[in-house]
Amino acid sequence: MDSDQVLTLMKTVAAEVITPRFRSLADGEVMEKNPGDLVTVADHESEAILTRELSGAFPDAFILGEERTSADPTTLERYLAAEHAFTVDPVDGTKNFVHGSPDHAVMVSEVRHGETVRAWIWQPEHEVAWVAEKGAGTYRNGTRVERAPVPDDVPAVGVTSIWPLRGHSLGSLPPLLGSWVCCGVDYPRLMEGAADYILYARNSPWDHSPGALMVNEAGGVVGHPDGTPYTPQSLIPGIIVAADRSTYAAVRRQAAQAFASRDA
Known part of the structure; x- marks a missing residue:
């Protein structure tokens, strides 16, 4: 599958099994994997279709799905050992989806030799598609996106989904605000400048x-926070996403203290 075909698959899956249930989930279609950790029939059906179609197109690739991993933790070990893999988040922001928020998404990435080489985010209620290929840029609905650095004379605006850290100031940086509680919306909003x-x-x-x-x-x-670059196979807790290298460095200097206060 080329990148357009993968995106078309994601849009089709959302139209068939996710969007029809938005604000229309029936009794019994919402469950808890763990206390407060919601999953819906849309998550399961979306992951099943995406896994089947990606496996058919790439029979040698390992498909790492969120719900599959929840049911079988050894799945993560097999993913880490795979030379070629896809990650699948069938409904990112499930809690938002359950509560009627449009801030949810379908996310897929392709990983080769421990490096993400292609990525897709489809936000069905916003009708926005994000596609990236390593070395070829990031595109929002077909238009290339470049995130401008934070001006030196403007305080950086930070967000987090870590509830104890909301309102926590990182040194000279302003207090952290609440995120959109969905990586499929958080990352795009940073690229858009929010x-x-x-x-x-x-x-x-x-x-x-x-x-x-x-x-x-x-x-x-x-x-x-320790300065290690993110890779799709680095499972180190704590991730800093920044608009530019100087912002990352400034946040990193303070992040360890903030995480320590969270766990205190």
């Missing part, structure tokens, strides 16, 4: 592999 950096605690490949490639291709930086 935020200059994002802090995450959790690190799952299906959440971050697509957006990380897109931000890097748009001129941003994605790494960990």
Whole structure:
């Protein structure tokens, strides 16, 4: 499948099994994987179709799906050992989806030899598609996107989905605001200029592999608080997404202290 075909597949899946249930989920179509961790019939059906079609097109690739991994933790080990893989987040922002928020997405990335080489985000309710290919840029609905650096005389605006850190100031940086609680919206919003950096605690490949490639291709930086660059096989907790290298460096200097206060 070329990149347009993968995007068409994602749009078709959303139109068939996700959008018809938006604000129309029936009793019994919402479950909990863990307390507060929601999953819906749309998540399961979307992942099943995407996995089947990607496996058919790329029979030698390993498909890492969020729901498959939730049911079988050994899936992550097989993904890490694979030379060629895809990550699938069938409904990113499930809690938003359940609560009727349009801020949800379908996300896919292709990983070769431990490096993300292609990525897709489809936001069905916003009707916005993000596509990136390593070395070829990031595109929003077909238009190339480049994220401008944060001006030296303007404080960087940061967001996070880590509830204890909201309102926490990182040194000279302003307090952190609440994110859109969906990586498939957070990463695009940073590229659009609504935020200059994002802090995450959790690190799952299906959440971050697509957006990380897109931000890097748009001129941003994605790494960990210890300075290690993000890769789709680095499972180090804590991720900093930044509009530019100087913002990443400034946030990184303060992030360790902020994470320590979260865990205190």
